[in-house]
Amino acid sequence: MSTPQPQKVGIVGAGWVGLVTGACLAELGHDVVIRDVDETRVAALSSGEIPIYEPGLEACVRAVGSNLRFTGDLAELVEEPRVLLVCVGTPAMYSGDADMTAVHQVVAELAAAGVPEGTVIAMKSTVPVGTGSAIRKELDERGLKHVGYASNPEFLAEGTALKDFKNPDRVVVGGDDDEAIDRVVALYDGLGAPLVRTDVASAEMIKLASNAFLATRISFVNEIANVCDATGADVTEVARGMGLDKRLGPHFLKAGIGFGGSCFPKDVSALKQLAGNSGYHFQLLNAVIEVNELQKRRVIGKLTKHLGSLRGKVVTLLGLTFKPDTDDMREASSLVLASRLIAEGADVRGWDPVAVEQARALLPGVDLFEDAVAALEGVDAAVIVTEWSHIGDIPFAEVQKTMRTPLIVDGRNLLDPAELRGLGFTYEGIGRPSA
């Protein structure tokens, strides 16, 4: 990895994307200032506290020293020309459309602050197709014709974000101004990534379509798993066989209890709405969303198959975050499962290696544990919700003796069914044959 020519970068938004991007760009040698409206967050970051859990991020921020600074004042980002990366949230609204309030707020603030010649605004936030051309118009109307604009979507996954940044499958930059595109492309020089240089609308669509397609693969393999459940095939074998076809590939074919997180659910529904608002009914995405909703509930049927009524039964959820190696609980399957189980009359316990604190507010009525062995003592069933590697360290031979009913419902097909059955457990996976 060679290093790019250092540039001055400003990042708007010290959320997960802004922090990871800022730290990695600073590590590449760029001079980075990150601005956030939350002064408490800025103060914490300035004193070296990292408010999110992302492997390697804290060490990276520490290592880059003065290449990375934090501020609450947008004026600092426009004191001199910088590439300004917009990394603010675009959460889903009730309609399913992306809420663009924060993005437009940034444009208005930049216009008010006065932006010097040579500034380029690059949009990293995931936005509906058409946003870039609307922002270009807004910039021109607000007297910022001299400011370049580009779309530069991010493809970082939580838990592997630093690795994803340093080894990207591709860098996508869309724009209609060659100089602006060149400045953004140059930020990533030396990473050796294939470059997709394109127009703004296509860059915006690449991000939405990529996430929607990955989510489609997951819902597809989840439906295959459900058919496996009904027919006796094993979905882990099926996915292995499918994945060896080079046209399919092995990734995102892990069946389980559905996708969650801050991106897939939001981006799939944003693309569906975008299509609908443009007069096209995106039927496939409706199915992807519906399959994902139903998939989270498959666990209930597997529990009742063995326990009958769940009233008064004690069930432990192992893993509460939407996936391992993050403390993020947005759209996590645990949220739906816990409230469904409580509605069925079960007593619900929850264990997670990093997110017990976050879970307190989000899972009212759930008894939370930091120790998995204690969380499983005396219970009727353990449900694997998140495939944390820590679950492999649980002494299942001991736990089998302390559970009231040794039933494991493995919502992520993480464990070896033969091994657990050998220890005396009843094991149910998703799309794996019952013993």
Ligand code: UDX
């Ligand atoms: C995703 C994209 O991968 C990333 O490129 C994008 O920029 C942001 O959205 P992230 O949400 O962090 O990243 O997680 P990811 O690893 O993609 O997993 C998303 C969800 O799908 C998780 O709930 C995960 O458990 C689930 N999943 C993933 C499956 O159920 N099966 C799989 O095979 C893969």
